Amino acid sequence: MMKHLNIASIPGDGVGKEVVPEAERVLKTIAKIHGGLSFTFTHFPYSCEYYLEHGEMMPENGLDQLKPFDALFLGAVGNQELVPDHISLWGLLIKIRREFEQVINIRPAKQIKGVESPLANPNEFDLLVVRENSEGEYSSVGGTLYKGEDEIAIQNGVFSRKASERAMRYAFDLARKRNKHVTSATKSNGIVYSMPFWDKVFQEVASEHPDIDTESQHIDALAAFFVTAPEKFDVIVGSNLFGDILTDIGAGIMGSIGIAPAANINVNGKYPSMFEPVHGSAPDIVGKRVANPIGQLWTAKMMLDHFGEEELGKVLLDTIENITSDGFLTPDIGGKHSTKQVTDELIKRLKAQS
Known part of the structure; x- marks a missing residue:
């Protein structure tokens, strides 16, 4: 048909x-x-x-x-x-x-045959980033206060259980068709509320997928590993900002x-x-x-x-x-x-x- x-x-x-x-x-x-x-x-x-x-x-x-x-x-x-x-x-x-x-x-990133990677040893990396695309750090919540030297800009990150779970479940579904490994991008050692919440939700979703290997990596270290050892990753799930950053690195190493x-x-x-x-x-x-x-x-x-x-x-x-x-x-x-x-x-x- x-x-x-x-x-x-x-x-x-x-x-x-x-x-x-x-x-x-x-x-x-x-x-x-x-x-x-x-x-x-x-x-x-x-x-x-x-x-x-x-x-x-x-x-x-x-x-x-x-x-x-x-x-x-x-x-x-x-x-x-x-x-x-x-x-x-x-x-x-x-x-x-x-x-x-x-x-x-x-956004996928892989070593394309015939295209020279800037990495000395790209090791045929083939990864996929799942980025939450509706809220997080790019939420249009916030504003500015005052003028002059007292001027303040406030940008609120919004993390809902519904959106976080949705992105994570999507990542696990994709990993099941690939190499059965999901990495969570976090920064719970520096961002006090949203990232520990993200970690908690990820652990809960991971527990429902015992056949999938998982790990959590702080975004700064994860960005470095994208450059030094991209071949170790399969599916990465991240917030709106973290996913955006990682995928530009992915394009760069290609x-x-x-x-x-x-x-x-x-x-x-x-x-x-x-x-x-x-x-x-x-x-x-x-x-x-x-x-x-x-x-x-x-x-x-x-x-x-x-x-x-x-x-x-x-x-x-x-x-x-x-x-x-x-x-x-x-x-x-x-x-x-x-x-x-x-x-x-x-x-x-x-x-x-x-």
């Missing part, structure tokens, strides 16, 4: 407009070759340029327009030269995450933020999930046709996995690694090929497998 997926495509800003069309080409190719799956992409112009023209990152009914789709495929958001980041991000990316209840953020993917998952089925690369809009290389498409392509792989097409997702990632190991690389990872050349080679090899 044919599975048809209606995808809302939001190229956004900068190189997003260059890599999203390439990833769409790949998805259509892999669906056509392997059968049983098809895509329709509907494009939305929401971006900083849209803001300059309309005074908002998306129209008032923008979320209503996006809600009926099976998933959102995002390229990049932000252009500080046009729109301050707090406006662009909160007006589009974070607005979608929050109002579509995308409460889990997933060799380029241009290859890092992410998924924002809605778990209750009320709204679509959103899939996006980590790299941002990269305004310094816009128009040069050298943007690395791998972040967007790996994001497409995560979208395939989300819809139960794990085999196709594996085919896609394996083929990506085949071309990178053969030197089809963009300049950010030591190559000389253009965005389109990398994608063309990927499509060629996908077709050769049919």
Whole structure:
């Protein structure tokens, strides 16, 4: 039976407009070759340029327009030269995450064949960070008081049992399909209330999963271990801030933020999930046709996995690694090929497998 997926495509800003069309080409190719799956992409112009023209990152009914789709495929958001980041991000990316209840953020990091890691001994690391995506340190609770030398800024971190448990259970479910090990990112030796609470909830959830090995690591030590021994980790679960920090380190040790993917998952089925690369809009290389498409392509792989097409997702990632190991690389990872050349080679090899 044919599975048809209606995808809302939001190229956004900068190189997003260059890599999203390439990833769409790949998805259509892999669906056509392997059968049983098809895509329709509907494009939305929401971006900083849209803001300059309309005074908002998306129209008032923008979320209503996006809600009926099976998933959102995002390229990049932000252009500080046009729109301050707090406006662009909160007006589009974070607005979608929050109002579509995308409460889990997933970001993998692994040693990609043919891509040189800055680590002397990367040891074929392959890890996955599950980030609580709805509250924590990024909760919009707080304010400022007074002026002048007495001015005070207060930012409240909000940690609920419901959200903490949800992220942890999601991490354990993923670990069961991988290497059965979950690491909790904490800082209970320095953050007095929220982190001991996080630790308590983690211990309770861990007790329900006796088949999964667990450990807790303070975030500062954990960040160091990501650099010195990333191969020891399987699934890591962390708060909004800690997950954000760890995944940027994960992108760094892979060799380029241009290859890092992410998924924002809605778990209750009320709204679509959103899939996006980590790299941002990269305004310094816009128009040069050298943007690395791998972040967007790996994001497409995560979208395939989300819809139960794990085999196709594996085919896609394996083929990506085949071309990178053969030197089809963009300049950010030591190559000389253009965005389109990398994608063309990927499509060629996908077709050769049919």
